[in-house]
């Protein structure tokens with residue numbers, strides 16, 4: 025612009041690399057008083073690692089000295105907190121990261137030592153998770169009134185292509201057979217056509233394809249044999265414990281992660297890893313363990329419809345858990361648009377159902393459903409024959425309504441849900457945060473290790489990292505350090 029003077033500008037520049045600096049002499053001076061490594065150090069030092077199940081807590085009397093498990097545990101907690109999970113990357117951090125240098129007092133274990141420690145102590149990480157929950161409990165970070173239980177799938181080290189069910193194997197074998205038949209037919213045609221037909225190269229290619237298909241067919245047969253011998257309903261070739269399961273309408277091969285989240289601050293009170301493909305039957309186990317760790321006699325637990333199983337609801341009550349699980353609309357009546365069971369009112373005094381037509385349906389027999397569980401059948405055939413509502417009720421001669429022998433437990437739960445529908449919203453709000461955070465930290469939600477016991481160790485460390493991050497946000501590092509030393 026006319027009349028304006030432009031001054032020469034420069035970027036911010038660093039120091040000359042050859043300049044002698046007066047840096048602090050002690051490593052401790054590089055780590056602030058509110059640095060998380062100071063908490064990790066104090067927390068691990070407060071643990072009884074031998075009781076938790078860690079090996080080599082007592083140094084060997086002879087031979088080359090090994091690393092103290094406390095140091096390697098500190099490294100893992102720091103690593104998972106900072107999304108560094110692989111042993112090779114942890115080895116690198118121990119050499120270059122000033123926080124880790126402080127935490128390990130300049131120890132530099134190699135990746136194999138680091139990896140062996142996680143494998144050898146895999147069951148003990150769960151106890152460390154629990155100890156941190158107890159610490160947060162002492163800081164009053166758990167409401168200990170309502171927990172939300174939910175499950176998600178975390179991907180295993182096993183692709184879908186290397187997982188087979190009986191049906192998938194049968195389909196793959198049929199496809200192989202069909203392709204083999206087609207190639208053999210083409211080979212026959214090539215053999216007959218010896219004048220101006222396909223070149224030798226074409227025949228060679230066909231033979232290669234036939235050999236490859238036969239090879240694949242043989243491997244599929246072996247997988248089928250292994251599947252039958254395992255007694256399981258599916259087989260995974262890379263990680264034998266992983267299972268194909270649904271998650272958010274997609275099927276993938278992974279593990280079923282169960283968490284119980286306290287609704288006060290969304291801290292994880294209990295975490296478990298299973299290879300069961302469904303959440304059915306996992307509520308009492310997860311919520312009951314959370315209740316114990318939280319140190320209360322009774323706790324309410326809310327879960328989605330996927331947990332609705334009468335035996336599990338009953339087990340919750342026996343385990344001091346007051347369950348809130350909405351009833352799924354299952355059964356053929358709902359699917360066909362007939363009156364649902366909710367529209368039939370049970371009267372315990374008369375042991376009869378009042379149907380939408382105002383008739384009483386009484387006991388007519390029993391029907392076993394699964395091991396040790398029976399359904400009682402209620403009906404009133406005479407009333408149905410002359411009922412004006414029958415077209416909306418059943419396509420059969422009369423309508424049956426069934427009731428579990430112990431269905432009172434479901435009636436009590438339905439009453440609780442009707443009185444407190446807000447717990448369903450609390451469930452949604454509570455479980456989304458931990459699952460979202462955990463999957464983000466785990467690099468799109470995938471385990472690094474194979475086998476159930478190993479991924480359990482991995483998830484315990486992940487859950488510790490999640491809770492630690494939450495606790496830092498809630499009370500800060502000095503308060504956490506103070507709680508450890510109290």
Ligand code: SF4
Pocket residue numbers: 379380381382383404407408409411412413414417418422423
């Ligand atoms: S069809 Fe039978 S069960 Fe259904 S409303 Fe009529 S009387 Fe009641």
